[in-house]
Amino acid sequence: MKVAVLGYGVVGVGVYEMLGKAQGLEQGPVLVRPGKADAPFKVTSIEEICADPSVGAVAEVMGGVSPAFEYAAAALKAGKHFVTSNKALVAAKGVELKALAEENGVAFLFSAACGGGVPFLHNLSLARRSDRIQSLGGILNGTTNYMLDAMQRLGMDYGQALADAQRLGYAEADPTADVSGLDALRKIMLACAVAYDRLPTEGLLNEGIENITAADVAHFRGRGYTCRLLARGGQNPDGSVYAFVEPVLLREGAAECSVLENYNLARYEGACAGPMVFIGQGAGRWPTASAVLRDLSCILQGQRAMLGESCRQAKADNAALEQLYYVRLPEAFAGRLEAESAETENGVARLITKPMSVLKMHGLAREIRAAGGELFFASIGG
Ligand code: HSE
Numbered sequence: 001m002k003v004a005v006l007g008y009g010v011v012g013v014g015v016y017e018m019l020g021k022a023q024g025l026e027q028g029p030v031l032v033r034p035g036k037a038d039a040p041f042k043v044t045s046i047e048e049i050c051a052d053p054s055v056g057a058v059a060e061v062m063g064g065v066s067p068a069f070e071y072a073a074a075a076l077k078a079g080k081h082f083v084t085s086n087k088a089l090v091a092a093k094g095v096e097l098k099a100l101a102e103e104n105g106v107a108f109l110f111s112a113a114c115g116g117g118v119p120f121l122h123n124l125s126l127a128r129r130s131d132r133i134q135s136l137g138g139i140l141n142g143t144t145n146y147m148l149d150a151m152q153r154l155g156m157d158y159g160q161a162l163a164d165a166q167r168l169g170y171a172e173a174d175p176t177a178d179v180s181g182l183d184a185l186r187k188i189m190l191a192c193a194v195a196y197d198r199l200p201t202e203g204l205l206n207e208g209i210e211n212i213t214a215a216d217v218a219h220f221r222g223r224g225y226t227c228r229l230l231a232r233g234g235q236n237p238d239g240s241v242y243a244f245v246e247p248v249l250l251r252e253g254a255a256e257c258s259v260l261e262n263y264n265l266a267r268y269e270g271a272c273a274g275p276m277v278f279i280g281q282g283a284g285r286w287p288t289a290s291a292v293l294r295d296l297s298c299i300l301q302g303q304r305a306m307l308g309e310s311c312r313q314a315k316a317d318n319a320a321l322e323q324l325y326y327v328r329l330p331e332a333f334a335g336r337l338e339a340e341s342a343e344t345e346n347g348v349a350r351l352i353t354k355p356m357s358v359l360k361m362h363g364l365a366r367e368i369r370a371a372g373g374e375l376f377f378a379s380i381g382g
Pocket of ligand 1: 113115116140141142143144170171172178183282283284
């Protein structure tokens with residue numbers, strides 16, 4: 001099967017090169033921006049790709065929702081299988097793309113969009129057919145894991161760790177999506193869509209790592225904790241879906257603590273299968289390209305979809321799950337939280353809260369920030 005590639009950046013170059021060596025797959029044209037077609041295999045028109053009968057599949061690795069969506073729709077309508085690593089596209093338009101793929105009798109696969117090289121969505125899409133997925137999530141952003149690990153183990157400061165992650169090609173073009181938790185949130189949205197046929201697009205909560213300081217890291221370390229940015233999703237007893245991202249403090253010994261650098265750890269818990277854990281590189285050229293190629297090989301074997309026919313957009317409900325939180329904030333704001341314990345030094349309070357819902361903690365953080373209080377919070381995991 002000849003595969004056209006949309007985009008020739010970090011991942012696009014990897015996909016094109018891997019296509020040259022993969023079984024059953026062939027290099028097709030590569031779509032680049034006008035003015036960048038400096039080799040015979042590079043083209044600047046999606047129409048040319050759609051009209052080429054020798055192209056069987058299109059792999060989109062350009063990122064962003066537009067024009068990626070318009071190109072995806074054109075490719076699906078032209079009867080090309082469509083594979084993407086673009087989480088922003090699938091989070092925004094996944095249900096529409098699924099419908100277009102069904103209408104046109106072609107495949108729509110996106111396992112590279114969550115977990116980089118880690119075969120998480122692929123396995124989840126198979127498991128959910130026969131097992132009930134009780135919960136899912138994990139470390140789904142390589143950039144922030146690299147940063148937290150470098151801050152904790154190498155003593156780097158925040159700016160240094162971010163610059164390194166960018167230099168290594170892990171971060172998004174605008175790294176705000178990484179450090180704010182948005183990138184991980186998009187990935188947990190996709191995992192929920194695969195597991196529960198509900199793509200949560202409202203009611204989502206994400207807290208990133210922008211406010212973590214070297215002093216916070218030293219504080220956790222001194223108490224035997226490691227901080228990781230975790231995405232979490234699952235189904236509430238009433239059938240609604242919860243989905244959120246936040247920093248979590250984990251006791252040394254938790255599997256997530258040994259996940260270093262840009263690695264991801266994705267897990268799901270099946271009612272029958274029990275806990276399943278997948279670890280691998282979640283970002284970068286070759287890991288992500290390998291997941292795109294894996295999806296293309298799945299198409300050769302007959303796989304057509306990762307989303308069930310009934311998949312639809314839904315509102316997330318994060319009110320049920322209650323946790324303890326570590327919160328560092330100005331002493332003047334400490335009274336806004338119900339604390340189980342508190343330490344105060346030089347006007348800075350470090351609290352452990354009483355159990356409270358994810359919805360309440362994220363809401364309080366928003367209120368305190370709006371009133372001028374700079375804070376960092378993390379839930380306390382096992
Ligand atoms: N910026 C993303 C990350 C790339 O760091 O995980 C892979 O999705």
